[in-house]
Amino acid sequence: MALAHRSYGTTRVVSPRGRLDHDNCDAFQHDLADHLDACARQGAALVLDMSGLEYVSSAGLRCLMIAARQAAARQGRVVAAAPQPVVAEILQISRFNLVLPVYSTTREALAAVSPDALDAFDRG
């Protein structure tokens, strides 16, 4: 799975693409760990931009929950943004919206985690 990222101020937006399921969740978790480390070092939040994610299985959701726990243990924060309709429904069906804050757009997520990140996003 491609795991591109962009930074807005110290906030990092990570954008998984394709499917996240039991076939690739270990690799995803491994790759995400580097981004979590970078955010923790700067005391910043990590935004998961889900707009490129077509499907997420229970194993994939577990990876997201572990990431949220790891971030919380280091006073960090993980939020999700811009899920496609199918992924948004899966998050709701699995009650994952109670585990991880989910925002309709990346801009909304950045606004929730950091005013500086929002400024950087709006400046383009």
Next chain:
Amino acid sequence: MRVRFWGTRGSIPVALTAADIRDRLARALVAAEGRRFASYGEAYEFAAGQLPFAVSHTFGGHTSCVELETGSEEYFVCDMGSGARAFGEHVLARQAGRPATVNVFMSHVHWDHIMGFPFFGPAYVRGTRIRIHGCHGILERAFRLQQSPPCFPVSFDHLGATIEFIQIPPGRATEVSGLSVTPQLQRHSGDSYGLRFEIGGRSIVYSTDSEHKLEDRAQTEAIVGFFRAADLVIFDAMYSLAEAISVKEDWGHSSNVVGVELCQLARVKHLVLFHHEPANSDAAIETALRDAQRLEELTRGKQALRVSAAHDGLEIEL
């Protein structure tokens, strides 16, 4: 082949309260929209046929007890939760004084799965033969313990039936009066076993009290193989996925979401959500069912999976 659910609730029996009954009556009257009924029969038909499930039914009720009616003179039943009391009444009525042979298959011996046995009427009838099958070495001890002082007034030794405990091996098929049963080790405190039954070309999996960690490939492959192409899978869907992998991780139960995923991987025909959380209202269980059905639609491959939720009194023909 018929599967009959006598007990479907997890952990502890629950009952509708007086407030629940009043709420249902009020909702039924609203749904009737001033209609008049000439007879009880007409009103009954309306209640049974036109009211939504949440008004006309309840999921119940009793803890785990599921009968497999194979057409044999003998009885076959999974677990002896509190539903075993009603099942026992059914056996006694059908036998009309003739002694019965009852084959019991135990997933495990946690209390909610054995608590109905002291109230299982046929156990008190001389000539009745009860054969209790399971993989746990402590099977007999668990049954005897709950009928020992000070827990219960009738000692196990005073039961009238002839009761045998038969240990069966996991991982391979055992033939019991024409019914093939294969146990599969499951992740649960003290271990539990899923039970795959085969008879007349039909396959039924009874898989309760089992936690599935889909990131564990070996376990997932073993369970998918165990479920493979089953006509019916009765599945522990006690929690939401978020609960099952966070605050209730390692509590030994699973979710509606994982039930759908495993059954899709295994190309199962019909998934029945089972072992409902006792804290969940009928409305919450209906929501879990609708969510599972929607997830199945969203993620359907070539083969559709039928998804139902078990309730006390449900019968499924195969």
